[in-house]
Amino acid sequence: MTGRIVGYADTMPELPDVEAFRRVLVRHAVNRPIEHVDVTDPGVLRDVSRRRLRTTLRGKRFETPRRHGKWLVAPTVDGPILLLHFGMTGSLTWSADSEDRHRHDRVVLGFDNGELRYRDMRKLQGIRLVRDDDALDRILGSVGPDALDLSRQELTEIVGRLRRTVKTALVDQELIAGLGNLLADEILWRARIHPRRQCVHIGPRELGRLHTAMGAVLRQAVKNGRVLPRKNWLTGHRDDQPGTCPRCGTPLDHGRVGGRGTTWCPHCQQER
DNA sequence: CCTAATGTTTGTGC
């Protein structure tokens, strides 16, 4: 109610959300000494102890962080690199004081002007600390190119010959980094491609639509800091009682693709 | 009590 806490706390993190978390860090915490490190739940620490996180980070300053897919990479000046992944329920928020912490704020970094809070309910992923770029590469080495700056040609080269279902290819982080379940459905709906279509059967014209849809959806969502429910987007209609396609009014279909809940329009997105 | 949840990893089997 005071506007003291900055950041999106209850959105499920995909590329645009992580980009928003990156901006929270840039805006409030870059280049300021970390004064204290509170680990209220070590369950989110991966390959790093509470003690080591605290002793290595205290007194350090963050450089400008970067994002790769759904990973937030935050190097410190002359120090280790903090790596954050937000799983399905994570977030990063800023608060100007230490009031009103949430019970799922698992790690808090304190600065002279406020604190950065890593919140995560389900603890499916977590926070890592690596000493250098080599160690970083060992963790991010298998992650594919970021979805935000993928050319049409690269997209074609990556998915064009796969026998897999297009949706499972889109959300596979080793192929393309940053797309999650919600974004994949949104992009496929906009490109009018059925989520169960095999990549190899998608023609060049459709691949062009896929690339255009990916860029448009991602740029808009990054601008908003999340995938915002909108009148002419699938998001905002997929969970309606009788969900109807915002383009043609046909009742939406829901099923399982690649083990994930998937929504599509049976009229706009033909199975083959 | 049961089910599903927008992520990732690991194992199994075709």
Add this chain to the structure above:
DNA sequence: AGCACAAACATTAG
């Protein structure tokens, strides 16, 4: 090798 499927992780909401 490529791919699909299921389970596991931890927690909440309906």
